[in-house]
Amino acid sequence: MSELIPPFDWQQHVIAPWVDGFGANFLIALMGFFVATACGLVGNYLMMRRMALVGDAISHSVLPGIAVAFLWSKSRGTWPMFIGALIAGIVTTILIEVIHKKSRVKQDAAIGIAFTSLFAIGVILISVFASQIDLDQECVLYGEIGYIGAELPPDFKAAVQADGFWQVIPVDVSRMGLVTLATVLLVTLFYKQLLVSSFDAGLATSLGINSTFVHYALMCWLSIVVVSAFESVGAVLVVAMLILPGATAFMLSHRLPVIHALTVLVAALSSVLGVHLATWLDCSMAGAMVVMASVLFTLAWVFSPLDGLLVRFIRQRKTHLEPSEEIVEATK
Amino acid sequence: MPNHHLQSTIHHLRYVILALGLLCFGMDTYAAKIGDISETTVSEQALRFFTFQDPAVRYALLGSILLGISCGVMGSFIVVRKLALVGDALSHAVLPGVALGFLWNTTKDPVAIFVGATVAGLLGTAVVGAIKHTTKLKEDAALGLVLAAFFSIGICMVTMIQRLPTGNKSGIDKFLFGQAAALGPNDVKLMAIITVLTLVVIGLFYKQFLVTSFDAGFARVTGVPVQVMHYALMLMLAFAVVIALQAVGVVLVSAMLITPAAAAYLLTDRLHRMLILAAIFGMVSGAAGAFLSFLGPSLPTGPFMVLGASTVFGAAFLFAPQHGVIMRWWRRTSRSRRIQRENTLKSVYHVLEARDFKPEGVTATELAERRRETMEDILGQVRELKRHDLATLQDDDHTVFLTPEGWQRACAIVRNHRLWELYLTNAAQMSADHVHEDAEKIEHVLGEDVVRQLEKRLNYATHDPHGKLIPGQADIQRGSTPPERTQDAVGYGKRT
Structure with missing residues (x-):
């Protein structure tokens, strides 16, 4: 056991990551923050639309899109990957719709069939053309966010001062940063449309908002976010980032702007804490970030002042022991 | 010993499967076997799989x-x-x-x-x-x-x-x-x-x-x-x-x-x-x-x-x-084509009825006027009737004569339509000018036994709410346009 879980050491696991390996750890945490923020914000709307599992589906099914883009363009270019992921995302959405509408298979089964088939095709492509596609099977599942620091110049601070921040950091991080920025902008600009069409499609139509268009636009943007995050956190952990920060925020507030802000906060906390956890246990960085996000969710679930388990428990005890004043009045 | 038997059967089977595998992969397998054995090829692996040796x-x-x-x-x-x-x-x-x-x-x-x-x-x-x-x-x-x-x-x-x-x-x-x-x-x-x-x-x-x-x-x-x-x-x-x-x-x-x-x-x-x-x-x-x-x-x-x-x-x-999607598509198209045919037959009947069933061919022009459709559409429809042996065509497909079978179908459809209209006005107290739309839909799906029940319940009536005659069993069974038709000859059962 002791070789599996090393003893916790404050100096080594909390202070050292920010002193010795500052550049790499900072970038990993930054990347995690970008991924969790972009995914979390899109995830907020997915959850309100009860489409969390469509997010699950799309995060798996962008894989064949990425693989084909790799094979076709023979590079790790941004645009081929975006286009591949977009097409894969739209194909998934349509496939689910077709299976569900044209046969008696229910929607949940349709989701399950569509994304597993596409994901299987993706995995087969990357294992058959392993020499041409720069992705491996494990990376597909839980990403390689830890490798971000590998190509950094040894003296990070000096390099930043010499060339500027955006020149030094890897292209994956700057791309994810731009996608996150764009997500924040889009959510701010189209807040009303997203909000209304998520809660009340009928009202949205009467206000002149095309709900179908919003739906497909959301799916397209989801594909873009997922594909930018894919290489760092992999298919399954993208799902985690889509759902966990948002779910934690949902436990703590019922106002959408507050939920958005909390989502960003949870994203930041879980990525920083994840770096520490991964340093301590020497495990997958992305996995550790999601574990920390799960821990934050559990804390919110138990201690939420709105309707956390603890509050519910106390409230239940109260109603059992002493009936409220109105009831006392009414029974007199 | 049965066990021995089984083993020899399995042994034989193995050869059969091996031969099949060789057939499938042909010379390729041979070449691979003779060549470098340490590097297994796809066909060799397939062979290994199907022989179950491993x-x-x-x-x-x-x-x-x-x-x-x-x-x-x-x-x-x-x-x-x-x-x-x-x-x-x-x-x-x-x-x-x-x-x-x-x-x-x-x-x-x-x-x-x-x-x-x-x-x-x-x-x-x-x-x-x-x-x-x-x-x-x-x-x-x-x-x-x-x-x-x-x-x-x-x-x-x-x-x-x-x-x-x-x-x-x-x-x-x-x-x-x-x-x-x-x-x-x-x-x-x-x-x-x-x-x-x-x-x-x-x-x-x-x-x-x-x-x-x-x-x-x-x-x-x-x-x-x-x-x-x-x-x-x-x-x-x-x-x-x-x-x-x-x-x-x-x-x-x-x-x-x-x-x-x-x-x-x-x-x-x-x-x-x-x-x-x-x-x-x-x-x-x-x-x-x-x-x-x-x-x-x-x-x-x-x-x-x-x-x-x-x-x-x-x-x-x-x-x-x-x-399945294909079967459902097929069922749906064949149903809508049948409805289309039945509607054409019904129009032919209406044209014939308007001229007291004179045994002349119905022209495509008359049908086009009746149905308010273009000549191309009408010609397509009557050719469809001919394909199903419901009508014969003359004058370069411009004149339609119903076959006995076509006449029967046309009568049956018109009868369904008018019976239903009558039923709605009698039993459901709907006014006569509201029943047509409903009858247009139901006429294609009424089965024989439902029609029998309707006739019985409507006392074998001869006229629909609009005063038109309901074709009776005799008309349908006659199987062709009668040579001389008067209104009295149509219908059967009780006369009023």
Whole structure:
């Protein structure tokens, strides 16, 4: 056991990551923050639309899109990957719709069939053309966010001062940063449309908002976010980032702007804490970030002042022991 | 000795299969055999697979078939209960259990991994239930949440185990995408025991499982312990997931649960047939996946199995006799074409009626006026009538004569229409100018016995609410336009 879980050491696991390996750890945490923020914000709307599992589906099914883009363009270019992921995302959405509408298979089964088939095709492509596609099977599942620091110049601070921040950091991080920025902008600009069409499609139509268009636009943007995050956190952990920060925020507030802000906060906390956890246990960085996000969710679930388990428990005890004043009045 | 017989039969069979394999792969195999043996080719691997000489091949095939059966059967239950994505969440949630089971004595002990994974899977489903009950989060969010949280814990543990000195060659990474070739005799034995156990339990309590799956309220009333049945089902679902893990992998187990069962669901309406079909589909796709992944050096098994299952589903989706897309499309088009033909016949009847059934051909111009359609459309329609032997055409298709059969159909349709109009005005107190639209639709679907009942109930009336004559049995049976028709001659039964 002791070789599996090393003893916790404050100096080594909390202070050292920010002193010795500052550049790499900072970038990993930054990347995690970008991924969790972009995914979390899109995830907020997915959850309100009860489409969390469509997010699950799309995060798996962008894989064949990425693989084909790799094979076709023979590079790790941004645009081929975006286009591949977009097409894969739209194909998934349509496939689910077709299976569900044209046969008696229910929607949940349709989701399950569509994304597993596409994901299987993706995995087969990357294992058959392993020499041409720069992705491996494990990376597909839980990403390689830890490798971000590998190509950094040894003296990070000096390099930043010499060339500027955006020149030094890897292209994956700057791309994810731009996608996150764009997500924040889009959510701010189209807040009303997203909000209304998520809660009340009928009202949205009467206000002149095309709900179908919003739906497909959301799916397209989801594909873009997922594909930018894919290489760092992999298919399954993208799902985690889509759902966990948002779910934690949902436990703590019922106002959408507050939920958005909390989502960003949870994203930041879980990525920083994840770096520490991964340093301590020497495990997958992305996995550790999601574990920390799960821990934050559990804390919110138990201690939420709105309707956390603890509050519910106390409230239940109260109603059992002493009936409220109105009831006392009414029974007199 | 029977045993000896069996062995020699197997021996012969082996030659037959070998010959078949040679036929399939021809000279290529030969060349590979003569050439470098250390580097196996695709065809050589295929040959190795089909001759079953290699015990690894036998175990892989047997294991794939067993997992196909148990996943197909348990998957059928979750598909009909709309719990398909519970299977997905459960299959991801087992990963930390697998890792813990592995840590038990740091080897791939099937029983320890089995216990750990089952416990983790059940814990996952319990947490989904708890989140659903105590928070405002919807079921889909709860499922995704548990899936992600458990899986991430599992990933952390797996990466920690791989760091151990023994961890790297442990093959725990094979649990992610599956490797049927890694199955050993102990694994297969465990799989066989669990599969048989599942099948026996399902067989014994089939009626209870059936009624709980389709009508939980009714089940409760008849005294079936619904909750117990539900938990038993979840337990067996976890079993099916866990025994499939090593060959299919954590990530794609849910497909082996959902896809064969959904394909079976498209082919039958009876649960017991669905279970059998799903088990067969699971078996076939399992075996196909094991074979295909055996062809290459590092091909994962799970994705190939899933692809096999998806192919089966795709075929069922398109070609299923009852619920398939193509058959439904065909039924719909042939119905709308029949309605179109019947409408044309009806117009011919109307034209004939307007001129007191003079035995002349009806011209396309008259029909076009009547139907308010273009000449091209009308010509297309009358040619359609000719194709079905309902009419003969003259004057370059511009004059229509109904055949006896065509006349009968036309009379029957007009009779249906007018009877229905009369029925609506008499029985439903609808006013005469409102009944036409409804009759336009119903005339194509009224069967003979309904028509008999309508006639009887309407006292064999001869005139519809608009004062038009209702063609009677005699007109229909006459089979052709009568030479001289007066209004009196039409209709039968009581005259007023």
